Amino acid sequence: METGTTRNVVILGSGPAGLTAAIYTARADLEPLVLEGEPSSTSDQPGGQLMLTTEVENFPGFPGGIMGPQLMMSMREQAERFGAEILTKKATKVDLNARPIGIWTGDPESPEPDVTTRSLIISTGARSLMLGLPNEARLLGYGVSTCATCDGFFFRDKRIAVIGGGDSALEEALFLTKFGQSVTIIHRRKELRASKIMQDRAFKNEKISFMWDSVVTDVLGEDTVTGLRVRDVTSGEERELAIDGLFVAIGHTPSTELFRGQLDTDGAGYLRTTEGSKTEIPGVFACGDVQDHVYRQAITAAGSGCMAAIDAERYLATIE
Amino acid sequence: MADNIITVSDADFDEQVTASDTPVVVDFWAEWCGPCKMVAPVLEEIADDKAGHLKVAKLNVDDNPRTAQRFQVMSIPTLLLFKDGEPASRIVGARSKNQILSEFDRHLS
Numbered sequence: 001m002e003t004g005t006t007r008n009v010v011i012l013g014s015g016p017a018g019l020t021a022a023i024y025t026a027r028a029d030l031e032p033l034v035l036e037g038e039p040s041s042t043s044d045q046p047g048g049q050l051m052l053t054t055e056v057e058n059f060p061g062f063p064g065g066i067m068g069p070q071l072m073m074s075m076r077e078q079a080e081r082f083g084a085e086i087l088t089k090k091a092t093k094v095d096l097n098a099r100p101i102g103i104w105t106g107d108p109e110s111p112e113p114d115v116t117t118r119s120l121i122i123s124t125g126a127r128s129l130m131l132g133l134p135n136e137a138r139l140l141g142y143g144v145s146t147c148a149t150c151d152g153f154f155f156r157d158k159r160i161a162v163i164g165g166g167d168s169a170l171e172e173a174l175f176l177t178k179f180g181q182s183v184t185i186i187h188r189r190k191e192l193r194a195s196k197i198m199q200d201r202a203f204k205n206e207k208i209s210f211m212w213d214s215v216v217t218d219v220l221g222e223d224t225v226t227g228l229r230v231r232d233v234t235s236g237e238e239r240e241l242a243i244d245g246l247f248v249a250i251g252h253t254p255s256t257e258l259f260r261g262q263l264d265t266d267g268a269g270y271l272r273t274t275e276g277s278k279t280e281i282p283g284v285f286a287c288g289d290v291q292d293h294v295y296r297q298a299i300t301a302a303g304s305g306c307m308a309a310i311d312a313e314r315y316l317a318t319i320e
Numbered sequence: 321m322a323d324n325i326i327t328v329s330d331a332d333f334d335e336q337v338t339a340s341d342t343p344v345v346v347d348f349w350a351e352w353c354g355p356c357k358m359v360a361p362v363l364e365e366i367a368d369d370k371a372g373h374l375k376v377a378k379l380n381v382d383d384n385p386r387t388a389q390r391f392q393v394m395s396i397p398t399l400l401l402f403k404d405g406e407p408a409s410r411i412v413g414a415r416s417k418n419q420i421l422s423e424f425d426r427h428l429s
Contacts, residue, residue, distance in 0.1 A: 040414050040416075051357075067352070088362075142392065142394055143394060150352070150353040153381070
């Protein structure tokens with residue numbers, strides 16, 4: 001990375017939104033810098049949430065489906081082909097009101113930013129929520145998993161539980177039936193919020209059973225997971241469920257901590273955008289799941305990344 | 321793959337890892353695992369930086385389930401640091417280079 005020179009555009013995040021913005025701004029000769037994030041096994045990582053998924057069946061152009069990680073590697077390659085510079089780093093601090101905008105990637109206390117830029121595209125996405133139970137954290141990697149795609153293999157002929165009632169939960173549950181002896185979906189309500197097609201598939205699958213109106217209050221096991229403590233929210237009764245593997249898919253939270261106090265968020269923490277991808281600060285644009293809690297699809301994220309790239313390009317033309 | 325990374329299997333694990341005089345980091349991975357792909361280049365950098373002091377080995381869990389089971393690997397990527405033939409430290413899940421080094425460096429002095 002060249003120091004001392006101000007970039008035209010910096011993109012934070014490298015899911016479908018960020019990489020589409022990178023493809024468009026690179027093709028517009030804006031020489032974008034993408035801070036793609038740092039490896040982790042949550043969805044807050046280079047490539048975003050799709051790095052943890054299996055087959056993506058609804059991304060147009062792939063009639064036979066495509067694996068999530070493969071789709072993201074291809075988008076990254078496409079962005080690089082047009083000259084996007086991609087760094088495996090995370091922003092630690094931003095100053096959105098400075099001109100040029102300042103971005104820190106190292107010590108946030110350092111007086112000078114590591115990168116400066118005329119415009120910024122925020123596509124930091126959303127990361128999956130965990131239950132937040134102490135034993136869940138203790139048994140991570142010993143039966144508690146954040147990635148069904150990665151770890152389903154280890155639960156061949158085992159008893160698996162999936163927590164959640166949305167599309168992600170059902171997708172994971174259906175995927176896990178390829179390995180497990182049984183998959184129990186534990187959901188806090190009496191009905192699912194997943195799409196009709198996913199519900200139909202889940203109800204039809206013989207390995208899948210449901211525990212309705214139920215929340216998990218503890219994860220049991222010494223060295224590896226042996227069971228869950230589950231509370232029925234209508235009766236208040238608690239019971240134990242013997243399982244070997246636990247997968248949590250209870251929703252997402254936007255990664256917006258970095259912008260707190262500088263950008264407006266809605267009640268759930270998502271960035272607010274107007275007129276396409278504009279935030280309230282000129283030159284700062286947001287796209288993808290960091291500003292969308294309604295659609296949250298790979299294709300809508302990619303579409304909004306394109307919008308942000310075009311908005312940034314037009315903005316740069318006005319300040320020159 | 322970088323020159324400083326070796327591939328190990330169920331068959332030669334003891335010879336390559338537990339019998340090694342040099343500490344070894346074993347990366348338990350599989351083709352279908354997205355986070356494994358993201359951590360692979362980080363391990364290549366670590367292998368180059370630490371050449372001579374630390375061996376980096378890759379073990380495909382799909383082809384070598386016995387070794388994965390032997391060390392209770394139930395989540396990938398898992399990075400296991402072996403020192404004097406014994407597991408000395410374990411990282412479950414992908415991490416940045418700095419996070420990996422700060423965990424393992426404590427055991428490498």
